[in-house]
Amino acid sequence: MPLEVVCASCGAMLYSGFDLKSPKEVIRSNQNKCKSCGKTLSSHDYTVDVGKSKMGQ
Ligand SMILES: [Zn+2]
Numbered sequence: 926m927p928l929e930v931v932c933a934s935c936g937a938m939l940y941s942g943f944d945l946k947s948p949k950e951v952i953r954s955n956q957n958k959c960k961s962c963g964k965t966l967s968s969h970d971y972t973v974d975v976g977k978s979k980m981g982q
């Protein structure tokens with residue numbers, strides 16, 4: 926189940942991989958900006974999704 930960090934503004938994938946990084950680390954490696962739309966990202970401006978499948982169904 927890959928970790929995904931997605932820009933809440935434009936939906937661009939900022940990070941996808943199997944390393945469980947801190948989202949802050951991912952964002953910092955992008956100069957705290959979305960590489961797609963250029964928005965400066967703060968803690969509520971991205972979403973983190975660990976895996977697509979839900980438990981159960
Ligand atoms: Zn963006």
